[in-house]
Amino acid sequence: MIVPQEIAETVVDPKAYADGRIHEAYRWLRRNAPFAKIAPAGYDPFWIVTRQADIMAVEVQSDLFCNSQGLPAITSNEMRAQLGDRPGGFRTIVSMDGVEHQAYRRLTQGALMPKTLRILEGRIREIARVFIEKMAQTGGRCDFAQDVAFLYPLRVVMEVLGVSEKDEAFWLTLTQAGNTQNSKGTHAQMDDTARAEAMKQYLTGLNNYFVDIITDRRANPREDMATRIANGEIKGELIGNMEAMGYYIIFASAGHDTTSASTAGGMAALAGDPEQFRKLKDNPVLIPGYVEESIRWVAPVKHFARTVTADTEFNGQQLAKGERLMLCFASGTRDEDAFTDPDRFDIERSPNRHVGFGYGPHLCLGQHLAKLEMRIFWEELLPRLQNVELDGPVIHPETTSIAGPQSVPIKFVMS
Known part of the structure; x- marks a missing residue:
């Protein structure tokens, strides 16, 4: 089925992700054209994948x-021309495949497994x-996203990496610059040229x-993650500076952004639903499920792109080598075929097998740390939080x- 151009344009429109129109577009696509080729203005044609099963x-066919x-990510022709295929010259674990990807994951994977992370629980609890x-x-009034959710995960990531707390303001500026966001909770109106320039500045800052x-x-x-990465070896040789740099960037930016996004979104959902809040407060055993639902609900990674490596067929469509796919995680986590009443926030949702942190070989390496941070935070906050409600509109960024x-913005009562 031919996708209406209005839908195609919405999929790549950052404003649609801020005002919620993206979910209407995704619903139409899942129902009518779940795997289809689109060609928004200023973009090369690409395939859009919107159902969770697809x-x-x-994701599991990373060789293909x-x-x-x-x-x-899927980017406009203008932005791609400015950034190139490897912005800043970095090679990150996100952009690796197969044996190489597995080797780089192993450098830190052991330190990020639940059993190993237990030794950090006490320190993370102190930070919370x-x-x-x-x-x-x-x-009794604050902007939870700006005052808490952005800062708490950042401090944890800095602790795990082993960098100084005095650098917090610098880190916050850089992680926000990576998403072209500003510190006041709004987006300057940016075209692709401005977004590309913001990304370049972000990468330059992290590089320096x-x-x-290193x-x-x-x-x-x-004894920290920065040392583990800097001294990581592949086939008996130290990884290169650019590979180490890419590892730090992914660990710092993704480790902060996904957790802060899910924490802020979880609070927004609770503050807007007194019944869910009371249920969670009265039943702390539900916190792990609430954390999973927050990740599903927010889908912090909106999409990633893949490239077809050989002519093939998928879902009855012929794909050519070199064509690009847009994996819409923010659609998959709201898929009616995968979830009952997917547009309802439900802390008791079970099962909750979402793709909020990806799937397959590229499943988020730091997912266990992110979930640990969130669980600890709510275990510490809920006993003190007597009441909470929204105190203004929830603002979503244009990205x-x-x-x-x-x-x-919330107003609340705490003991």
Whole structure:
């Protein structure tokens, strides 16, 4: 079926992700053209994948639908021309496939498994309490996204990496620059040229920062993730500086953005639904399920792209080598075929097998850390939080990549 051009344009329109129109477009696509080729103005034609089952089927065939050819996201021709296929010259784990990808994952995978992460639980709990106390001192009103959800995961990521707390403001500026967001919870109106320039500045800033980290950790190794990455070896040789840099960038940006997005979105959902809030407060055993539902609901990674490596057939369609696919995780997590009443936030949803953190070989490497952070935060906050409600509109950023609510104004009562 031919996709109406209006739908095609909506899929790549950052404003549609901010005002919610994207979900209407995704519903139409899942119902009428779940796997279809579209050609928005200013873009080369690409295939759009909107049903969860199809997304999963593509994800597990990384030899046929690869990450290593082209940018990890669908971008306009103008933006791609400015960024190139490898922005900043970095090679990240997101843009690797097969044996190479597995080797780079193994450098940190062991340190990010639940059993290993238990040793960090006490310190993460201390950090959560710091930000909960700051929340309590606001006098019963705050912007939860700006004042808490952006800062708490950032501090945890910095702790795990082993970088100084004094660099927090610098890190927050850089992670927000990566999403072309500003610190006031709104987006400046950006065209593709401005977005590309913001991305370049972001990558340059991280590059300058991490060069010193790599040099220091190779000369003075410590018990932290920065040391593990800087001294990582593949086939008996140290990884290159650009590969180490790419690893740091993914760990710092994705590790912060996905968790902050899901935490902010989870609070927005609770503050807007007194029944769900009371149910969760009265039944702390539901917190892990609430965390999963927050990730499904927000779908912090809106999409990733894949490249077809050989002529093939998928879902009855003929695909040519070199064609691009847009895996719409934000659609898959709202798929009617995968979830009952998918547009309802339900902390008791079970089963909840979502693709909010991806699927297959590229399943988010830091998913266990993200879920641990969120679980600990709510375990610490809920006993003190007596009541919470929205205190203004929830603002979503204009971006097609990684994001959650940018502003979540709330009023609350805490003990």
